[in-house]
Amino acid sequence: MSVVDTSVQTANTPPAEKPAYRDANVLRWLGAYAASAVGDSIYYLALSWAATRSGSPAQAGVVLAVSAVPRALLMLGGGVVADRIGPRRVVIATDAARSLIVLGVAALLLVAAPGLWLLAAVAVVFGVLDAVFMPAVGALPPRIARPGQLARIQGMRGLASRAATVVGAPLGGIAVALGGSATAFGLAGLLFALSVPLLLAVRITPLPGDDAGRPEATALRDLADGLRYVRRHRILAPLLVVIALGDLGFVGPLNVGLALLADERGWGASGMGWILAGFGIGAGATALLLAVRGRVPRAGLLQGLVLTVGASALAGLALVPSLMAAVAVAVMIGLLTGLSGTVCGALLQTRSDPAYLGRVTSLATFFSLGLAPLSFPVTGAAVGLWGTTPVFALSAAICAAGGVYGLCSRDLRRAELPR
Template sequence: MTTAVVVPAYRVAQYRRYVAGEAVSVLGDQVWYVALSWATVQLASPGVAGVVLALSAVPRLLLMVLGGPLADRFDARALMVGSDALRAVVMVAAAGIALVATDLWLLVAVALIFGTVDAVFMPAAGSLRPRLLETEQLSDGAALRELGIRAALTLGAPLGGALVTVGGLALACAVNAVTFVLSLLAIRTLRPRPLERVERREPYGAALRAGLRYLLSHRMLRPLLLVTLLFNIGFVGPMNIGLALLSEDRGWGAPGIGFLLAGFGVGAAVGALVMLRVRVRRHIGIGIALGAVGEAVGIAGATLAPNLGLAVASTVVVGLLGGPMGIMCASLTQANTDDAFRGRVSSVQALLSLGVTPLVMGLVGVLAGQFGTTAAMLGSAVVEASAALPCLLLARLRRASIS
C-alpha cells in the first residue's frame, strides 16, 4: 500500500499566485491609508486625520461580517476580483480628483467608498484559500500567507510615504490602482476546488443567522474564536500603542519605536519560515497554548527590560512565537470549517482581529493614562496568557489534529 506524498504549499503554483495577489492587495490598502492620512493632515490637522481614518474604517468593519454570507453564496474568486477592480477604479478617480482639487469632504467620500468595497475582499479570500490546498497543506500554506502579508504590511507604509513625498496624493492613488490590477490578474487565474452543492435560496438574513449559529454551536470553532479574541486583545494594544508609550517613557524616542517594531517583524518572519518546514499536525492546542504564554512573556519582558537592547530581544520573541500561534489557529480553523460556511467564519475572525484593534488601543491608552504604561502592558500580557487556558482545559482542543 502506497501513501501519496503531499507537496508543501509553497510548491503549489496557484497557491503562490493567491498569496502574491492577496499580499499586493494588502500592500495597496497600506499605501492608501498612509496617503489618506498625509492628505488630511495637509488640509486640516493630525486630529482631523485621525477622525477621517476612523470613519474610513467604519464601513469596512461593519460590512466585513455582512460580507461573509456573500462569500458563501457567490463565487469567492469573482468577489475578490470585483473588489480589486472597483478599488482600482476608486483609486483612479481619487487620483484625478487630487489633480484638480482636494477638499476634505471629497477625501471622506472616497475613504467611505473605498472601505465599503474593501470589506468584501477579506471574507472572500478566507473562503477561497482552503480550496486551493489539501488539508495536510493548510499549516505551511498559512505560514506562506503570513510571510506574504507580513511583507506587504512592512513595505506598504514606507512605500505610501515615499509616493506622497514625490508626487502627492495623486501619484500614491495612481500607483495604488496598479497594485489592485496586479492583484486582480493573479487571482483571476486561480482554479479552486469546487464547493459541495449548497442551497443558495436561503434569505440573506437567515444565512447570516445560520452562520452565527454554526459558529456558536461548533465544538471546535467556538473555543477557537475565544482563543483568537483573547489573543488579539492581549496583543494589539501593546504592539499598536504600548510600544510607542513605552519608548516615550524610557526616553528611547522614535528610533526606539522603530527598533521595537522591527524586532517583532523579524521574529514573525522567522517564525513563519520555520512553519513552512514544520507541520504541526497533532496536539495543536498545546502548541497554541505555548505560543500564547511565550508571547505574554515577551510582552512582559519588553515592558520590564532595563535597556532598549533587551526590549528589542523581547519583541523578537513576541513575533517568533506569535506568528506560529496565528498560523496554527488559522489552519485548525480551516480544517474544521465546512465549505458552506467558510466565508461567514472568515468574516467573524476578521472582525475579532481587526474590529477589536481600535477599541483595545483606546482602552490601553486610557489604562496607561490612569495606571501607567507598565501596568497597562503587564495587564495585556495577562490577557494574552489567558488565551492558553481553553487550549489546555478542553481536551478536544488540546488533542486537536490536522490530517
C-alpha cells in the first residue's frame, strides 16, 4: 500500500472562503443596514401618525405620498452620485443627514406643533436622500465580500429587511404610545445615527475602476453612458427587463388587490394580515436558505423558472376558496418570488462592471420603487371594473412574461453566479 504525502496538497490548497455570515466585516455592514431599515420603518409610522393628527386623512395621504416624487425623479441620478463619490461615503452621509433631520423634527415637536407643511417638507427631503441612498446600498456588497459570497449577502439583506418590518412597526407603535410622534421620531433618528459608526468600521476593498475618476464628464453624460452600458450588455439588459416586468405584475395585487380580495371574500383585515404573514414567511425562508447555502446552480435558468411558477401561484391566490388555502399559496409565492428576486440581485451585482454598479442598481431600483407603484391606482380601478380574479390573472401574466423573457435570453439563461 502506497502512502500519499498530503503535505504538498494541503500547502497548495487555497484556504476555504469564510462564509459571509461568519465575516465580522459583513456583519458590521449588516448591523448598519438593519439599524437603518428599522429606523426607516419607525420614521414612516411616526410620519403617518403625526400627519393624521395634524390634518385630514386626505392631507395625511398627500404628506405620505410626496416623498415618492423626488425618489422616482432623482433615482437614476443617485446612481451617478454613488459611482462618482463612492457608495460608502454616500450611505454614511445620507444616514447622518437623516439622523439630524429626524432628531430635529423630534425636538421641534416637543415644543411646538409645526403642522403639515413641515411634515411634507421632511417627506420631500427624505425622498431626495432615498434617491441617492438606495443605489449606494446596492453597490456596497461587492466591496465588502468576494463574488462567491454575494448570494449569501443578498439572503442576509433579505432577512434584515423582513426583520426590520416585523420589529420596526411594533417599536414605533410603542414609542408613539409612550411619548407621541416626537418619541418615535427620536428613536428613528438614533437608529439612523447608530448605522454611521458601524459603516465607518466596515473595511472596503476598492474595485477596478473605483479610482479612475471622470473629471471631464458631466453627470448627465455619466447617466447616458450608464444607460448605454446596460442597453448593450447581454445579461444585464434582459435581466432588468425581467426585474421590471416581475415587479410591475407583482406589487399591485400584493399591495392593493389583496386588500380588495380579503374584503370580497369576507376575510377582513385579519385575513389580509395572515396572507401577508404567509408571504413574509416564504420570502424569509428563501432568504435564510440563500444566506446559509451561499450559491445556487444554474442561476439564470433558475430565476426564470421560479418567477414563471410564482406567477402561476399569484393567479391562483384569487381562486382559492378558504383563508387557510390562501395563506398556503402566499407562502409559496413568497418562496418562489423571493428566490427569483434574490438571485436577480446577485446576478446584477456580479455581472456589472464595478464602475457602473451604482447606475445599474439605480436603474433596477427605479423600476421597483419608481415605476411599479404606479400600478396601484390602476389595479384598484381594474378590480372595481372586472373583479379580483381577472386582475390577478392579468398581473400574473405580466410576471410570467418576465420569467419567459428571461428564459428566452440565451445569455441570461446560461448565467452563473461566481463560486
